[in-house]
Amino acid sequence: MTERPSPDRPDAAPATAWHTLTRTQVEEALRSGKDGLSETEARQRLAYYGPNRLAPPKRRGPLLRLLMQFHNILLYVMMGAALITALLGHWVDTGVLLAAVIINAVIGFIQEGKAESALDAIRAMLSPHATVIRDGRRREIDAAELVPGDLVALASGDRVPADLRLVAIKELRVEEAALTGESLPVEKTTAAVAADAPLGDRYGMAYSGTLAVYGQASGIVVNTGATTELGKINQMLADIRSLATPLLRQVDRFGRALALVILALSAATFVLGTLWRGHAPAEMFMMVVALAASAIPEGLPAIMTVTLALGVQRMAQRNAIIRRLPAVETLGSVTVICSDKTGTLTRNEMTVQKVVCAGHVFDVGGVGYAPVGDLSLDGRIIDPEHYAALALAIRAGVLCNDARLREDEGLWRVEGDPTEGALLVLGGKTGFSQHLGDEAWPRLDSIPFESQHRFMATYHRDSDDMPWIFAKGAPERIFDMCDAQWGTDGSEPLDIDTWRRMATNVAAQGLRLLALACRRAAPRGASLDFGDTESGFVLLALVGIIDPPREEAILAVGECHHAGIRVKMITGDHVETARAIGAQLAIGVGKPAVTGAEVAVMDDAALRRMAMEVDVFARASPEHKLRLVQALQDDGQVVAMTGDGVNDAPALKRADVGVAMGLKGTEAAKEASDMVLADDNFATIATAVREGRAVYDNLKKFILFMLPTNGGEALVVIAAILFELALPLTAAQVLWINMVTSSTLGLALAFEPAERGIMNRPPRPPGEALLSGFFVWRVLMVSVLMMTGALGLFLWELDAGTSIETARTMAVNAVVAAEMFYLVNSRFILAPAISRVGLSGNRYVLFAIAACIPLQLAFTHLPLMQGIFGSNDLTPLEWAKVLAAGLLVFCVAELEKFVIRRSPLAARLNHA
Template identity: 50%
Template structure:
């Protein structure tokens, strides 16, 4: 660009002419003309005027609700209303301990919810912090440093390696410029930049004439014109998407809310009907009827359930942390277990994020006879093999030496892990040279580098000049195969053959480099383009791939057995993504759809397309958001992984957003519920297994709590209905609930994973918290508890033991039945009469000891006898009580076997 080539019209008026959006497709002269800027840069007065017009180069602060409103919003739940009403009733009737426990549970839940609010604001704040604080600009012919907030459209920005791009910039000059755009595109390799216009319909990752705000200059230098600032940049557009996404309630929270509403109305109607029946039919006095209703309320309210659910989720958080999955929001633990579709990024999650030379094609072979290279990552360990006779290492030596010498990367082993310092593909070439039998240190020492032409996107190759061990002079070249072939003396048939080889290797999704060399009679003073104009001997091609993680392949197979769909959503090219998908086993013939194809279909059409597609390639943030919503519209529970700013909107939209902890941006982590410490897909599947375990344990607690409470309630209702004496006092019911829920109920939170948990299909997202099987089990166990209670109470009275003794026997019978029922409910999908079932877990055994000790105190300690009106139980009565518990467990295990044997319920209802 020259001064004379840039007209200097008056500054544009954005009110009259909206900013164009295809800056990447315009010649830079047109860009400069539209923005009214020359190589002199803007004047200070013009910069101030434009700053007032466009505002600061920063993302706007979103409105925040007041802390009081956020805190009060935590109480807007039917379950909370029900618990508060129960607390008020308990206070009114003198049950202070019960009321305090309920209120404490409500307050803990409110505080946890309050602290977890505002994730959208945190994500936006993280994105705002990614904008560079200062920028080098040309203003009034002077190079100055200005705060990034003060940049305006039309500013001339200078960029160097290591700089963070401060605003969306149309490049005027790019010299060896590579920009890491992974936060926007997901590409693992830095994008090369050049100043000529890109195609108007180019995807974001192919806009080689643009530098985007928040990305990092990895190499080279350049200059450009700022075309968009603040919320008008690509990163700002993503910020607006995040703000527009409404957070979804998790399946568990939806189920608990539905259950609480129904449970509340059922309890109110039952209490009212019981009160009316007691007064109008049975002739109870108002006080007696009220006491009966209080006993019913105390028995029916599962006051410990919310706290135990919270503790269960917290235990899941701790277990998942050991599996390298950090949970930022408690309900996400359970939501992982409900996941039916995982949309995963490719680079670093399904793959190693380490380039590897996979195959080499030499002049004397074709693509079908390529040398195959084993090993993965940068570890210089592997072998070369091919179908031809002869030593493949010797055949590939010239190419390996070229790739090693025309190379600036180095390999280092740190803590047993090999890493590349420099370009990933150059690091892979160093590892390949070692596999081919060359010593990088020896070769680089013998072949001293005299000069080089660094890689530049304009000519797409790198060249280096060397003096060999025999004083020979050689020029080595590596780069895009087409560019390298153009330097070589080849016949038309040879060029056609290499063209076919290039197409064949590229079809496998591999990135390609070509290699060539030539010898010179004498070393020139400098290596110039004249030195590399032609006369090279073509050495061959190398195909690179970011290999799949072996554990990811196994994890995907496990997902398939668990009925969980896995879809790759990546910014990479379709061919590359499709090749990796086949190696991972996503599908036998994976369907690959590009972001442009997603843009071309309606939301309704995308639902069908998303369902049958295995790989989404070259996707934009809007594409990812639409894909997640399309899958959710079918009832799927979607987990979405991501690491870049471009992933933040879809992470927030997904039922479970999973951010990468190693290479993930802060914006992605703030928008997600889960952060992976090792960026490994296998850790996601392990977390899903734990999520299913957590939900299993919550269901076990509900299946244990509701029937035991139901047995107490039916006993009270039966006594009133038949005019019997109450078998328990309200205080005794309260004792049972408090003593067992914080011991036996809590023990279920620590249950390990049941065998075969990942062989079950995902549960329905719209399913209820109480399935048909659980409802049947609640009714059955409640009736059995009621019958046993009535039988023991009647038998005790018939033996003339008195009301106090009869009630003491009833309370102990219920507690013993709860203990045996606990051992039965520990295994919902298999028999509990096994050594594993009998031995229990440390938590179960500790709870058993605590409950037995509590019951002995309840029955035999004088202060407890005075408080609860109990009497000491004789040995024979104690044996009878334990016998009732054993009989209950045998009946329930028989019922469990019949259900499994005759498939009386659908699998998802179990």
Template identity: 50%
Template sequence: MHDAPHAPIPPAPAHWHAIPHEEVAGRLGVTSVGLTPEEAQARLATHGPNALPESPGRPPLLRFLAQFHNALIYFLLAGAAAALALGHYVDAGVIIAVVLVNALVGFIQEGKAEQALRAIRNMISPHATVMRASRRQSVHARDLVPGDLVLLEAGDRVPADTRLIRARGMLIDEAILTGESVAAVKNEAPAAVEAPLGDRHSMAFSGTTIAAGQGAGIVVSTGPHTQIGRIGRLIADVEPLATPLLRQVNAFARRFTWLAIASAAALFLFAVGVRDYGWSEALIAVVALAVGAVPEGLPAVITITLAIGVRRMARQHAVIRQLPAVETLGATSVICSDKTGTLTRNEMTARRLVIAQVGLVDITVSGIGYDPEGALSWDAPGDAARGDRAEAPAAAAAQLLRCGLLCNDAHLHAENGVWRAEGDPMEGALVALAVKAGLGPERERAAVARIDEIPFDAAYRFMASLHRDPQGEAVIFVKGAPEEVLKLAGVPGGGVWEAAIARAAAAGERVLGFAMKRLAVAPARLGFDDVRDGFAFLGLIGFIDPPRPEAVLAIAECRSAGIGVKMITGDHGVTAGAIARQLGLAEDPVVATGADVDAVSDAELVDMAARTSVFARTSPENKLRIVRALQSTGAVVAMTGDGVNDAPSLKQADVGIAMGRKGTEAAKQAAEVVLLDDNFVSIVAAVKEGRTVYDNIRKMIAWTLPTNGGEVLAVIGAILLGIAMPMSAAHILWINLATSATLGLALAFEPTEPGVMERPPRPPRAGLLTPFMLWRVALVSVLFTLVSFAVFFQSLWRGQELEMARTLVVNTLVVMEIFYLFNVRFLHMRSLTWRGALGTPAVLLALAGLVAAQLAFTYLPIMQAIFDTRPVALLDGVMIIGIGAALMVVLELEKMLLRRLRIFSAADM
């Protein structure tokens, strides 16, 4: 520590973690007594407050008005104007209400980036303990400046990026930045210049939490210059993406709008110029065309369908924060998933013991997590499996297990049948291991009482505990890094133990070594002189955070559905690769590190991202670049995360998925989906529901557009033929509103079709109307039009009045829509089945409601007065029902023929 302050502060180096802390103190002018109040105030004026900047944001009024800047909205407003021109104020009001509701939902949902930044700002500690002018004092975190001497203790939240000058048993939970589930061990020695964030052991980062120990450090970065501030800037720089559905709806609306305008203009000119219609008469015909063309109920039913998907996904533990994310999940082609807690249980498990017995013996351990259910098993070498020698591995293992239990501060307890560890996760796994082997933790700890201990510290990388056994003898147990424990036991390097350690590391296991030493006389205090040598090495224990068994099945389902799964984690590459192999992520998972990502250009990263299954030791920038690289290929990317470091990539992804249990508020605010159980299986279930939602939207469109098409063609045909229209504009509005509010809504409740997860993801740039749907819309529109004219002319030929003919046409169209609904409920399979005939409760309820409404339309005097309808005779009613049934048979034959001829591929359906 220097004794005199430097007034000017030189530019911050890129690698504070790699510079000796004495040099850091010199550069920042830090003395052993801390900064003076005057110096701190001057630096605060230079560097600004230790806080993340507020984003200005748009005024609320402009944000609200921006929701109307959309081709579909303009088209709907045009439809409302058309309804007003006809005097149908109720219908116009419904359309305007739909527009307002959609705008309000978009307005409420829009401030995602501002919310995410606000959540990150809240993670900065409000107060900090500093040394200033030889006085220990508490200051507001906003007032911290580079060069401040900060004192840190267990439980504190680190207030700014700090270069440690002293660390005693310090462990810091950095999961919000690195995603690493195990607390990072800290010491004051410089780290390697190229060390990734998770390996910078000489640094304490703003927003992280001191899990154990205490120390002190020099503030090197504040506010937006901290790691957490850098992430805030990344979030602010991410441009919001339109979801696949919104992109498709917008493109469809633009094309549809221009087509409708061109058709209306041409029809008006034809009616006036060729058919000698009067201006008012031609205008009424054009308004009828507009009313028929506008799918008034489409936005409302899409919104309702998405809302129903939200409710269904909530049952799958996935909470949707933005409605379009429901459908986006169904379009997902790549899932980028965190490892810890999502694909794994986030519970360390002792998986393997290695002891010396006629060579080394591997003892495997069954059971998962902290649940003490399981057993030990081994294959003894040579003839050791016979006779008394079969007990030797068990006896040697008992000494190892006792050492792991007694040199240990963790405890296990069960909550509602779920076992939890209090203390270090690996120590909790050791307690569970001891119980599996038949040792009682309380009994053993009482019998072999602890006298003193040396806590774990990164400086020496082991923990030692002094005990007195029931015979009154003193014993020292040691556990820690295998290399250090082997040195204490005097085991030469390069032998079989190093090979065993390498094998365990290759399997993705974290390894601890164990040793013991007996003493004739117990010292009053345990000192380092007592642990220099003389230990007997007991063996190794390998730990792993095991994969969730259900995640293995879910990943297999993803692969059958054509969805790629990539693991992006802060863990080491070897560990992540081993877990990937156990999960079946790929036949031979390719592993790349954050350093590998940094070494390639954006163009080169596209190929790397496509062929790599595991990205390890990644930074926030790495994750953001990986997501963008995948999106550049047209992939629809779902990204999971829980920490602040994940927030930028969560926002960049087509659908961000935050963890509900362990996720930070910043991650949740940046994401569209929150998983309540932090389980990868819930993501796959949500994708399945998303595909169901999209199928139901397609069914609704495939059912709605032919009705509108039939009405439009009927209007056009009447003008071209110079005859009376088979339906009035009021009739068209009645058909659209009555059927959309019943049958169209029923399609939103359709269950998942069989085989939905056996289909590949739909092409990301596919239009809303696939070739098959275009064919179906055209075919059904023509059939509706031909039948409408046939019924109309047949009625007039029989001498019935125009109003009677129009009433028959309206009822025929409604009945055809009912039968067409049963056909369109199954786009990928036959509809003429017992299941298809029964329908669903929603379909039957909608059918009953529509029949009641149509009977009222036809027979109720007040409705007859409003719509100018006439009562339909029984034989005419039977004829109309027969027409609907015939339409159903024709369309089923068409579906069967198309499937047999394979005219449309799976991607075109």
């Protein structure tokens, strides 16, 4: 909608703070009332505001996606060389060059990410239908036809169809975890709240895409389509551009620098050869093509894809499903992990952890909904039956309860309120099940929980036909109903100050509190009513409930800290709960917790400073999460973000690695992510980081293995041109070497297992160059060794009268033999290869060498290959000379490692 609302139209601009207005003010602003809108008015508003749906995103067609794969400077060089070789009629060279280009482009096209489908997942969250009141009549319509001012009726099980200002409520509770991160259903009211109240505290609002899980309500539509909170998130997603991963940025910089060097070297060689040496331009150009072909690492994109794909496979075995290939390596360079709390660091299963009775504080073991765990007092496991107040409190929690605990295929699930489910689990741990309670203590009547009364009460008779009334609810409300407490000797006077102090202490630990009480009496009338609950109750216990941290998450956070990775918790939950969970996980200990409201008033510079200092963020909205991720990235951090709700989707897409939950995550979160945790477990992230570091190590080893090959070939060609020698390697032979060694020998390094101590290193600096000074030295050294062996053998054979075809064949085989030996060197950057682990620790190295040998025999002795590449048969003596050239590289490389291991440089290289 481009025009602003006109004076005769209701102003439903998204900037209106509807949560601050009363029902009367909302009705006046939107010209609505108890009979809703008229059909005529609704049609006019629909034409004005547009349908209540989210606009589809702009998509890039498959042809454009394919063409973009060729947008790579190394591929430009190769395509240019292919074009000129075709003009000169060298079709074999043209075919080999184009084959390498096309293979790399097709692989990139297949692996391109599909983050746009996150927008489809958010649109799918919109309710397809809505119950609306128009002209005073209730009817069901397509939710897309809703307009601002419509009066909508909600019932338990309905998905909220638009943003509503609630005007009438009957015990409405809304599941908002996907939007706000709140772990429990939110109790709604009609009261207005402050303008700066966080999204999760706007109790008079019901937002599009959330779910009504209990009760009924009616509300006035205040925002539809793109102006809803869901629509804002959708727009944020559409506006976010995915960042290139650290590896892709490094490879891009490396590729540009290498291409410039190759082009400059080729141009200089061409000029020197034609102007200084007087060679014909056509002949000189073919030499330059051979030089460029020898220097371009054609196999790098393919080997990157294979290495990353192997990482994907290994991670899938550890419950980490990779959706975007480069995310595999990015995990290895992560410096900060921003994690949602509910369901990721915690189980998303409310659990009773403490029961406070008069004179005793009991700890409850076990986590989650499985009824397994012991009760302990001062570290000693106890039998609840020996403590009358405790036993009766557990019984009250099970009986005064509307939830159901069920086992389904070995998994325990709660149907109903999670807090009530926690009380059922406590009963199961102590042997008092819901089924047993229903049989021995049948419920005769009840007063359901209502927000204005803040308690629930039930009437029972025990097996001796004695009457009991049990009550549970907010501690302050239950305290008012009690005039006694259950002590060690039965009922005794209530010490209210002690109970209030205990309630404060337990709440300070981040636990949600419920109070339990009983009265040994029957209702005064025919049914239980509020007159029976005014007084006369005996206080049994306070129960502390929390969504506990996963035990494996505690260990994983410790492992991340040990690996130099900062872990930050960003949640929509309350600050006290976030701080308590953070302390149990060793996140943010001794530091303040910051709320979303505080984040909102900070400028970017202040937020960037604070984001690195603080580790716990509470009451965070989607905008706050996105700003925090951006602030960390602006500080140079590589950020992984975990989440499960639609509120996490923008931050997941913006992060360097977005990690969604597979079991309890929304489709919007999964589609915006790069990785999905099949087990919703933070510990899986730590495992994935280990795999990511191993992948990066293997890519570095491959580059360290590949570049000397290209460097050695290039030096051979340059020396031949400068010294007016016959060309030892043709362009086709160079491409044969590169393709064979990359597809067989180089591929073996992708299977290297993670080295010991890989998680003891700090994350690599995000701006680190792909080639360090040491790597450049190693590349130059091995390149010179390969050039010495190949060119020396070539000149020796020519001097002995051998044909140029045979001499070239020996030079090609000398380079490949040197690479076979150097492959064994490359398994470890500094560690010796002459050991049992070095020689046999990666069986794929042996397989690769075994596969490369017949290829080289075919290149040398097969007539078809001799016709294509100009090779020739070799004698056993000539093969022996080839092996000697390869051994030269192996021996000198191992000697260099030996010298460096005993120098101060070794410690720095091992640390890196």
